[in-house]
Amino acid sequence: MDGETGRSGDEQGTENRIMEKKATKKTFLSAQARANVIKFCEILDDLPINFIFKLNKVSKGFNGSWKKTDLNGATAWQKGHRILFNSSLYPVRKEVFQAIEKEGYPLREIHFQDMKPKIDSPLTKERLKELYYRQKKSLREIGRQYGCSRQSIWLLMEKYGLKRRTASKALRIAVRQNKIPLIRPKR
Numbered sequence: 001m002d003g004e005t006g007r008s009g010d011e012q013g014t015e016n017r018i019m020e021k022k023a024t025k026k027t028f029l030s031a032q033a034r035a036n037v038i039k040f041c042e043i044l045d046d047l048p049i050n051f052i053f054k055l056n057k058v059s060k061g062f063n064g065s066w067k068k069t070d071l072n073g074a075t076a077w078q079k080g081h082r083i084l085f086n087s088s089l090y091p092v093r094k095e096v097f098q099a100i101e102k103e104g105y106p107l108r109e110i111h112f113q114d115m116k117p118k119i120d121s122p123l124t125k126e127r128l129k130e131l132y133y134r135q136k137k138s139l140r141e142i143g144r145q146y147g148c149s150r151q152s153i154w155l156l157m158e159k160y161g162l163k164r165r166t167a168s169k170a171l172r173i174a175v176r177q178n179k180i181p182l183i184r185p186k187r
Helices: 009-046 086-102 107-111 125-134 139-146 150-160 167-176
Strands: 052-055 064-071 074-079 082-085
Touching (some): 082 086, 125 150, 139 150
Antiparallel strands (some): 064 074, 074 082
């Protein structure tokens, strides 16, 4: 027992490990968020100078036509007397991307070629049930078959109201199908 906290060494160690895990997760998330902002800024940097896009029905202060300008070597966006840098537009990135595409700039073809395409052929609820429940295929296998990501299949299952397997059931199926080797403890 620790005299100050009234906790045993095991309790203190467990609490420290939990706090370390949370700090690591927070660091990863903030690093990922920074990477997303950087990618967004790079995309806006690639647009030609004097490019104009219009935002409508966005949060106050963002509505209107924005023109790309150069401000001491940095990309800036000007609307009247107001000037914003790329990262200032990040909170409304979805609307910015839509407005840029509306202006005819092929954003998806240039910057997102590596993204998985949407499902090529229609995957009906019945066909998805057949593949997932009866044939016991994984989301990844179904996604490969239909030329999309496992996340797309997961969203489709959600849309159709289909329940996914638990992690333990998925693991048992994968072991039975020899996708994952079963390692037994030595005796």
